[in-house]
Amino acid sequence: MGEILWQPSEKRAQNSTMMQFMNRINAAYNKNFKQYADLYEWSVENIAEFWAEMWKYADIVHSRAYDQVVDDPGKMPGAKWFVGARLNFAENLLRFRDDHTALVFMGESMPVRRLTYAELHRAVSRVAQALKKLGIQPEDRVVGFMPNMPETIIAMLAGASAGATWSSCSPDFGIQGVLDRFGQIQPRVLFTTDGYFYKGKHIDNLERVSRILQELPSVEQVVVVPYTTENPDIRNVPRAVLYADFIAGTSDDAEIDFLQLPFEHPHYIMYSSGTTGPPKCMVQGAGGVLIQQIKEHMLHVDLKREDNLFYVTTCGWMMWNWLTCALSRGATITLYDGNPFHPDPEVLWRLAEEEKITIFGTSAGYIAALRNAESRPGSSYDLSGLKAVLSTGSPLDTEGFQYVYREIKEDLQLASISGGTDINSCFFLGNPMGPVYTGELQCRGLAMKVKAYDENGHPVYNQPGELVCEAAVPSMPLYFWNDPDGRKYHSAYFDMFPGVWAHGDYIEINDHGGVIIYGRSDATLNPGGVRIGTAEIYRQVEKLDEVEDSIVTGYRVDGDEKVVLFVKMKPEYELDPDMEKKIKTTIRENTTPRHVPAKICAVPDIPYTLNMKKVELAVKKILHGKAVLNKEALSNPECLAFFEEWKDWL
Known part of the structure; x- marks a missing residue:
């Protein structure tokens, strides 16, 4: 169990929307829930009742009420949600028409704009x-x-x-x-x-x-x-x-x-990363995305009308869609376009001070880059109104958690959140009533019946397993574009465990409901038949001041898989034998001998998708002599040439 880094005050917990919602459920269903775990278990065992309550609590704007919340929450794919309801997505986001600030926008080289x-x-x-x-x-x-x-x-x-x-x-x-x-x-x-x-x-x-x-x-x-x-x-x-x-x-x-349209009217088309072929086009319903994202904003983020929510994102990442939905709560949302480190690493913290941002959303990569730049926003800017930092995109390591509380602010909720473009929302989020533990996501989302499965399809706790969801979620895709028989949709999530959504992440759920993400399942390492999540190695490498970035993958030799680590050294350092020894020692002492790379190689850059996710699979393909399809999905495809050079030396 990790160290507790933050605990909400009794007043803050009691005033949270999550607490108020739990009290509402207690009164309506004659319950006596005292903590989040109780509410969560009720929500996943009473899915129709939960979403009916969420519909009322969120005050979804509609012209016709639903006849049925869901026909069968165990039916995946194909569950039908809020049958008979008629609504409009935009009407729900434009329910307020006053002089309260709706949008703040700052772009590189541009003055700040505001719209009420x-x-x-x-x-x-x-x-x-x-x-x-x-x-x-x-x-x-x-x-x-x-x-x-x-x-x-x-x-x-x-x-x-x-x-x-x-x-x-x-x-x-x-x-x-x-x-x-x-x-x-x-x-x-x-x-x-x-x-x-x-x-x-x-x-x-x-x-x-x-x-x-x-x-x-x-x-x-x-x-x-x-x-x-x-x-x-x-x-x-x-x-x-x-x-x-x-x-x-x-x-x-x-x-x-x-x-006025049906609840499941096609509203968004989202895309898979496209690193293994043409992007899959995922069609998502207006009502499903709306009510799911409102649930997350209201309950898990504790977003209120007086808040100013900011997220570092582009329009090519689902966090843009997620951020936009905050308009339904009447809050202010702040938009930024450009490089988050231009002209210096603290540009966004100046924005946070000037606009009195209360919820600052970013990525684990951004936090790591801030740490490497030795930035100390908490010492330089007035962040007194900041109540939460959200992090997503990749697992946030222990040093990242500690950095936020040391250099940004002690009294804030650090919510590492994780989900997917596939559902335009999260499986794991923050809990404003509960503590933050080092290296953990606080909880599974309400009504998200998420578990970790072993290879035989059995739930496991306190050990790594496949992330699965055992019940339907309103924001799951209605269908994939150009997939008339549904085969692409089915093979994307339901081939591994029939009737159960397998998301493709390797996770661990512990006794107090916290979650650790080890990385993508298809990037999981397997030396000597032992599964190792890539994040386990990244957490150790990121402790080293000399290393700017890294990527790890597996390389098959004589029927076994060897771990290969590529490092991008900081300009003033090089990968010499002493440095290689230091890396291996750090990994060995903090994990196991199986985690230690068989080979460590220096490269000038690390490949990322346009959404700033490392592409271990692309590197793995190169090492095995396979072509990398759709390089347009990468932000820096030119760096793949370095890995081509290395494959002959392994």
């Missing part, structure tokens, strides 16, 4: 009117090739008001990466910008958009939002119109016609 809820409503109305003139119908695809800026949210909500299905890519995607995604779903309208800023550089977007359109004939209208220049030249972009011209002639005070 009233201004946001008017902006969405004007784009919705323009889309209506184009004849946009329910399930037409409206897409964004956009930075993380207000107009992206406005376009999504405007489309959703008419029942359009939204999908997005961030502008750092290459041409082929965009076509691999949008080419499958054939959008009618594309929103984009003239360019964007990254690391202080202006990067043009319009030439790439023109090339994308050559392969995307379904697009009838391109809407260009001026971002890097006031009046961009769009003459060479087919079917393009500037944003101001697109909404010209629309009314500034027109009511939005929120089309």
